[in-house]
Structure formats: structure tokens, C-alpha cells
Amino acid sequence: MTSTSDLQLGQATPLPQTPEEARLDRVPNPHADTDYVARFTAPEFTSICPVTGQPDFAILVIDYVPGEWLVESKSLKLYLGSFRNHGAFHEDCTVTIGKRLVELLAPRYLRIGGYWYPRGGIPIDVFWQTGTPPATIWLPETGVAPYRGR
DSSP states (O other), X not given: OOOGXXXXXXXXXXXXXXTTTOOOOEEEOTTTTSOOXXXXXXXXXXXXXXXXXXXXXXXXEEEEEOSXXXXXXXXXXXXXXXXXXXXXXXXXXXXXXXXXXXXXXOOSEEEEEEEEOOBTTBOOEEEEESSOOOTTSOOOOOOOOOOOOO
């Protein structure tokens, strides 16, 4: 069991410089016997284009059905913030985040949607999931409209 003294929660914690350096914390799920969806939305996700060095912006929506573990939200916020100076393509950022959460949490189900703003005039949206969601859950739409130019 994770003790709260081992967490970044409640402590001054600097923003990690890279995703590899970032630490994700987990806490026990008090309702591990129940299927439900937890959603995190990051409306101001930022990374760097590995070719041009220009910033890329996205809305990330992460839905998961927890098993024994929940991701601690402060550590998730710091992890996502660590991409701010990280050079990677949209696909890499989105799938890397999903896989790292699956490795940490072993959820019953996880999906991530990366709704990226246009780069070079083309929006690139990236979606990844672990499989079929449990039949017992309500999985709402992400609430993010597809990109529509003017």
C-alpha cells in the first residue's frame, strides 16, 4: 500500500524536465470491486515538434476503469506538464502517455484521445485504447468536437 508520505501530493514539487524523469504516483482504489470510469481532461497539453522546435497544443481526454489502483492527480498533472519541452510527434506523445498509465495502474480499461491543433495546416487526432470497455460501464463521449476549419 502506498503511504501518503511517499507521494508528491502535499509537497512542493518542481515540474519534471522530461517525461522519463517524471514520477507518476498511484493510490489504492477504494472501490476496486466496482466498475466505473474516471476521466481526466487536459485542455492545455503542450509538447514540442521534434522537427521545427515549435510548440504543439492538444486537448487530451483520458478515460479509465480502475482496478486496484488510481493515478494520483497531482503526479499526472506534473507528468503531463513534463511534455512541455519534450520533442515528439503527436502519435508518440498520445500513445506513450496511455501506455505509461497502463503500466502503472493495470486498469480494466483505458482510452486516450489526443485532439491536436493543426500543424502545417492539418489537425492530427490520435486515439488509443487497451481493448473493449467493460459492458457494465457508461462511457460518455469525450465532449471534444472534431476540428473544423473556417
